[in-house]
Amino acid sequence: MAERADPRVPDAVTADGVTVTLGHHGTRVLDGVDVTVPAGTSLLVLGPSGCGKSTLLRALVGVVPHTLPGAVAGGLRVTGIDPRDVPPPALAARVGLVQQRPGDQLCLARVDEELRFALENRGADPRTMDGRATAALAAVGAEHLHDRATHTLSGGEAQRVALAAALVAEPDLVVLDEPTALLDPAAAHEVGALVAGLARTPGPDGEGSPARAPHRSVVLVEHRLDDLGALPGATLVLGREGRVLAHGPTDRVLRERARDLAGLGCWLPLAVRLEQAGAPGPLGSCAADAWLVDLAHSVPARPAPPDRRPAALRARGLAVHRGGLRAGRARRPARPVVRDVDLDVRAGEVLAVVGPNGGGKSTLLRGLAGLDRTTGEVATATGDPVAMVFQDPEHQLVARTVREEVAWSARLARLADVEGRVARTLDAFGLAHRADASPYRLSGGEQRRLSLATATVLDPPVLLADEPTFGLDRAQAAAVARVLRERADAGGAVVLVSHDLSLVAAVADRVAVVVDGALVTVAEPSTVLADDALCALAGLRRPPLLEWWARTGRGRGVDPGALVRALDTACDAACDAACDTAPDTAPDAVASVGGAGAPAPGVPVPAEVSL
Amino acid sequence: MTAPRPTVLERWNPTVKLATVLLVSTAALLVTDPVTPATGWLLTVAALLALGRVPVRTLALAHVPFVVFATSLLVVNVVTRPGGDPVTLGPLTVGADGLAIGAALALRTLFVGSLSLVLVLTTDPVRLMTSLHQHARLPATWTFAVLAAHRLLVELPDAWHTIRCAQAVRDPRRRRGRLPRSPRSLGAAAFALLVGAVRRSERLTVALESRGLGSGPRTTSRPVPLGVPDVVAAGAVLALAGALVAVGMVAGWVTGIGALTA
Incomplete structure (x- = not known):
């Protein structure tokens, strides 16, 4: 085993020109990646879907x-060991892994x-x-779960x-692959805070620290940067071709390469987006507050659809029972998963359904679609x-x-x-060039567009969408949001289940809150998002921008949807302007920001702007 | 959550229990008279109720598949196996040979079925796999892969239902509350289920490896005890089975597999 200068503490990761090809066809996924993670530090990996x-x-x-x-080529050492030389279970003694899906690990x-x-x-x-x-x-923080059956855990508990x-x-x-991707906002924030505190270096004299493993390093892939308590000290940005676009201290990479990152469709933390959009200072300063209020007012709030519009979908006293093979075997009919739902979905609106994981949102959607066993009335x-x-x-593939x-x-x-209708739909969703491919071979974003295409090819009066932006990068998620909004604007009705409150604020006309199988309230987004008690009850943790809105912007007459859309537009405009003048996202333009491989450990960069 | 005290059958070492059940089941295949399996079946059911504290309802439901199979065996033998004295059953007249063999095979099915229930209803899967690794020297990678696969299996019904719903909703002519049952739709759902299961098992494999399974010698935090009582219990069961056959031979009702071709 080749040791580095300090044989006691090798770097957690050293990659020197690592090229990875996947599958039997040898598709090149990573190309010449150089990165070092010194022991005791954390690394955030960013990049568009499929990078x-x-x-x-x-x-x-x-x-x-x-x-x-x-196949993995190039020089790679993980905690001083070449992972190609030892089987994964042996390497697992030094490297812990947390995957994306709570139930599958x-x-x-x-x-x-x-x-x-x-x-x-x-x-x-x-x-x-x-x-x-x-x-x-x-x-x-999970002592109380010690004797629980793993399949009964909620997503946040399982993570x-x-x-x-x-x-x-x-x-x-510790290596983590999007650990919060499937969690509701409250759970995501809690898990995100845990993840942010994982990296550690031993104390100066080692007093009280365990004898072994004094260092703990972290490599993290994560989209929901605003939910991390603190961002990792260093960031690696991968471009579409699997090459390194930037690597360095997180603060500098995010600020100096913000436009490239936005251009690639990556999610960015709020502080960086504000700066990119031209805010005169950090959130909370008077100048920035005033600037943000003006920005939000520059975008018209969406006119509330008149209440008298006809209901495209109407549910009265709807109760949805658990479906599936086991349901029929129960001796007496179990309590319905969702009950007593009275709901009108009007033509021309996007109705968002929010609530905690396991609260019955997806079941409600199935009930509205008439799929599970339902009682009560539901009809278009x-x-x-x-x-x-x-x-x-x-x-849904058939x-x-x-x-x-x-x-x-x-x-x-x-x-x-x-034929004509199919061709038009394929064009509209940018799938014409993949028309003859197997649907299982599409990328995540393409599969999502395909599912939207198949659902809208008949131009249905009502479209129900369950977490349609899950697993997508920012550009893809924005495209999905646009499709949903356009359907509503064209006179359709859309019901959207989502954990992403910014998305909800940006596209929804009304918000239905579902907690523990009951419809707690249906109201405008601003009413729901401003209600602290309701948000706590429904596991809705406001992202920083909406938190600012609730504390400051609301008092100045800002509409939350207009605020989110205005900032998106401003960021996109800034990005477009930059891309026109300096199209430097090509691999040749790669620069190691700041030169140094990584910042000093233990200097967390705030992900959230304190208010 | 306070677990009730484990029953005698639950405490019995799973590997010894498995071996005993396999031995007795194999022996039962060599006997073709109705009395021996009937006695064995009654004894097993009594043991399940008394020593395993299995609820009567659970036991009855678990018997359903065995009863169906046993009935079909009885009918087939009665109908296709002539010979012996004619016996009148209500409006039907059947041969005594067919009736005797059919009843014997049916009772044997129930006997072997109830023996398998001893394993299924009174054995904790993790204990069984730990014991198989400890006492039967099965590799841990093997036993824990089986446990992880078991977890995947438990969740397949839900995935199946979700997929059926997800595909049904695409049919513009669907009827409310009904899922399609055509072979084509079931085939499409089965394919999607298979793809999903393969992807899940891939992730589970990664998870098992990331927990260090197969990295070398492992320890066991909850060793399954193997003591004299476990072996004595096995001996007692085998002695009882032997005694049953011995009594039958003395009394003359035991017949071997030769009777099937006679």
């Missing part, structure tokens, strides 16, 4: 090439079994296991347990069936090619001009 962020993490933990087919039936499992595999002393498992759960299971073996490096004004986009686009997929509903409806 190879997850692949980089998989190469670090050795999943590529050991578990998944692929807990292997055993109970929480304490899961934690002990991680210790047993490393040959830990059985007498210390219970204590270590309890300590690891306590470190993530905490997964984090505890990664930490319990005291790894030198015209009698036409509603269309629905599910959370996972792959669940055909062999993209073209056939879009034509499927049209054929069943026995429409006259199927």
Whole structure:
């Protein structure tokens, strides 16, 4: 094992020209990546969808090439070991991994079994296991979950347990792949705060610190930067070709490369977006407040659709029962998952449905679509069936090619001009060039566009969308939001389930809050977002921009939707102007911002602007 | 959450229990008279109720598939196996040989079925896998992969329902509250389920490896005890089975597999 200058503490990661090809065809995903993560520091990896962020993490933990087919070339050392030389389970003694999907990374039936499992595999002393498992759960605030069955955990709880299971073996490096992507805003913020505090260096004299593993380093892929308590000290930006666009201290990378990042469609923290849009100072300063108020007023608030518009979808006393194979076996009918819902969705509006994970939002949507067992009344004004986009686009695929997929509903409806309609829809969603591809081979963003195309090809009166922006980068999410808004503006009705409150504020006319299977309220976004008690009840944690709105902007007559849209527009305009003058997102223009590989450890960059 | 005290059957070492059940089941295949499996079945059911504290309702429901299979065996043998004295069953007259063999095979099905229930209803999966690793020397990568796969299986029904809904909603002529049952739609749903399961199992494999499974010698935090009582219990069960056959041979009702071709 080649050791570096300080043999006791090797760098957590050193990558020197790492090129990764995936699959049996050798598709190049990462190209010549150079990056160093000194022990005890954290690295944030940013980039557009499909740029190879997850692949980089998989190469670090050795999943590529050991578990998944692929090849890793170049110099790579993780905690001083070449991950290509040892099998992933052996490397796992030093490297912990947290994946994106909460449900797919807990292997055993109970929480304490899961934690002990991680210790047993490393040959830990059985007498210390219970204590270590309890300590690891306590470190993530999950002591109370120790005897719960893993399949009953909510997304946020499962992610905490997964984090505890990664930490319990005291790894030198923790690798996290979008740990908050599937969580509701409150849970995402809590998990994000935990993640931000993971990296550590030993105290000056090591007093009180455990004898082993004094350093803990972090490599993190994350979109929801505003939910992280503090951003990692260093940032690596990957471009579309899997090359390094920038690498350096987070603060400098985000500020100096903000336009490139926005141009790539990456999510950025609010402070950076404000600066990019030309704010005269950080949020909370008088000048910035006034500037932001003016900016929001420059965009007209969306006129409230008149109350007298006809209801496109009407539900009265709707109760939705749990579907599925097990439902029929219950001896007595179980309590419905969603009950007593009276709801009118009007033509021409976007109605957002928000609430905590597991509160019944998706079930309500299925009930509105008439899919699960329902009681009560639910019908569209015209009698036409509603269309629905599910959370996972792959669940809805039925055909062999993209073209056939879009034509499927049209054929069943026995429409006259199927070919023409399909061609127009493919064009509208930018899928014409992939028309003959297998729908399973599309990228995440393309699959989402396909699911929207298949749902709207019949021009349905009502479109229901369950988390349609999940897993998309900012540019793709904005495109989806545009599609939904355009449908409503053209006279359709849209129901949107989302955890993204900025999206909700930007596109929704009304917001329905669903908690524990009941419809708590339906009101305008500004009313819901301003109600602290309601937000706490429904797990709605306002992102920083909307928090500013609730504390400051609201008093000055700012509309939250106008505020979000105005800032988006200003950022896009700034980005367009920059791209016109300096189209330097080409790999040749790569600059290591600030020169130094990473900042001094232990200097967190605030992700949120204190108010 | 306070778990009730484990029952005698639950405390029995899972590997010894599995071996005993397999041994008795295999032996039962060699016997073709109705009395021996009937006695064995009654004893097993009594043990499940008394020593395993299995609720009667659970036991009855778990018997349904075995009863269906047993009935079909009985009918097939009665109808297709002539010979012996004619026996009148209400309006029907059947051969005694077919009736005897059919009843024996049906009762054997119930007996072996109830033995399998001893395993299924009174064994904790994690304990079984730990014990198989500890005592039967099965590799841990193998036993825990089975456990993880079991978790995946538990969630498949929900995924199936979601996929059926997700595909049904695309049919403009669908009827409310009905999911399509055509072979084509079921095939499409099965394909989507398969793709999803493959992707999930990939992620689970990564998760198992990231927990260090297969990295070398492992320890066990909750070792499953294997003691004298476990072996004595196995001996007692085997002795009882032996005694049952011995009594039958003395009394003359036990027949071997030769009777099937006679």
